[in-house]
Amino acid sequence: MTRQSRFAPLAAALALFVLQAPAAEKMKPAAAPASDAKRIESAMTAAPAKVAHDATIVAIDDKGAMRTLREGHNGFTCMPDNPTTPGPDPMCLDSAAMDWAKAWMGKQAPPTGKIGLMYMLSGGTDASNTDPYATAPTQANHWVETGPHVMIVGADQSFYAMYPHEASPDTAMPYVMWAGTPYQHLMVPVK
Template sequence: MTRTLLLVAALGAALVPELASAKEKHAAAAAPASDKSIIDSAMRAAPAKVSAGAKIVAFDDKGQMRTVREGSNGFTCMADNPETPGPDPMCVDAAAMDWAGAWMSKKDPTAGKVGLAYMLEGGTDASNTDPYAKAPTKENHWIKTGPHVMVVGAEPAFYDQYPKSPDPDTSMPYVMWAGTPYQHLMVPTH
């Protein structure tokens, strides 16, 4: 009976996004009960000991970051973005958070301020050459990434040690967004 109830609950949860309107989805995400699901998703981004002490953040309906749970170890985790096709929760240290902020605001990150980012659930498919591409084109070398760790903010010479092909072998370390201010090392974990 318990297994049947769990299966029904899982199927119901899987069908809710299909049946709900965008407005209903937004209202559900804003409800206090959703903080638990945000925390659960965000914690899957990094090893358990890292995510257990990490600050958990989410974007509110105005696009502003809010703290869902305070942290104690200098890492910040974000839940999967439900608007992207694949799982993409991320957990970053303070330097990687600064790097991500520079990327999102289209400013140059501080070179030599090395940061670490975990994406142990994988990442949504992305361009390997254009940090701001929204969809695949012939020119932007769209790739599929699995679970990985990223090293960001290193001096350019660090990245010269690794392949920078626009069409990399994603089963081994490679540089994503090579030649841009946001180049970073992608290190697969599986």
């Protein structure tokens, strides 16, 4: 099985995750396709330099297909900023977080016993804090704006119970996003 076909389900999942954008008036104008060197440079801003240096770098095209730009060897996969979303959103995920993302997008139960880490150190896209599948803000879905952060996914309920999990959180402090759903995860802001 090729790398591209192995990642095909995840490509669609991560494309939706990265593409979650609010109203069109907040979206960036469409940009010309970046060179692979620029995509790699963007993807490497998602994680600490030591992680990004040895990570696999992938790009997702407008059809959701994933293409490897650079092979890595540390278990992390980084993606560049999506120019169609309102803020910088390159991300870098370890293999457990990739499995969690696949489960989320497939509306499957997330794997148990596999805690994953995602970096979004350049910022993040606005998203619903209560609805894992919301694609636009409504009065009921508690839309939040995030800055640079890391996410911890796949932990036990007891771990998340230690952190605030209000529908309208203080995003300057760690909080649980999508609390009470199988896809709850800890958002940890970083500066």
